[in-house]
Amino acid sequence: MPIGARNAVALFRAAWIHRQMHTVIAIDGPAASGKSSVARMLAKKIGFLYVNSGAMYRAVTWLVTNRGISATDAGRVLGLLDVTKFECGTANNQSTILIDGVDPEPHLTDAAVNANVSAIASIPEVRRILVDRQRQFAETNDLVMEGRDIGSVVFPDTPYKFYVDASPEVRAARRAKQGLADTIAERDKVDTTRRTSPLVIAEDAHVIESSYLTIDGVVGEIIGRLKLKGLALPEGV
């Protein structure tokens, strides 16, 4: 390779690494483990962007079910994504999504979305597209991102990985309390057994059993751990 080209590659690599320099706190865990509330509160306390990666899979699921397409028909799902504008942004320190200019937020916990989101999240090409978008957030923001594969696949190099768990009974009770119809057990099964990026506990993740902890308690444990690891946090946190 000519020197000029080699320099260009080195420069590109340096720029890419620089773009990846923002701090990422990865919070993974099963459905209704409390990770969303925890991630949101943590992000607010330390002034990081909060990104709910599950909302991205839910948004695609809403689009697909809304168009009457089967979530297991990968060909048609990808065909639809090809002709759909999917915009990821930020507002009020949170990630936002627009699908062809429409905010799907009010529909993200619809029963049809709950029932089909694991099938959509099992399509490797859908994951590739969304993981790409998830990584882009870290190019411009320090962030707390929650999901299933954030520590294991999306940001495997971050030293700040947490896995928030709770017993199946506690998780089912939490969903019931929210008044949401959710097929937690079925989603758990699909999410942990799918071939692409299943829900796993990253080897270097700190596991928090949250069944009998408050949200504050879990956030406190995470902050304590971040401090131990030497992450500089805002004064007073």
Ligand code: DC
């Ligand atoms: O966190 P949640 O329950 O809103 O996520 C909805 C679904 O999206 C979940 O059943 C699996 C999928 N998901 C995923 O596969 N990977 C992620 N990083 C986040 C969510």
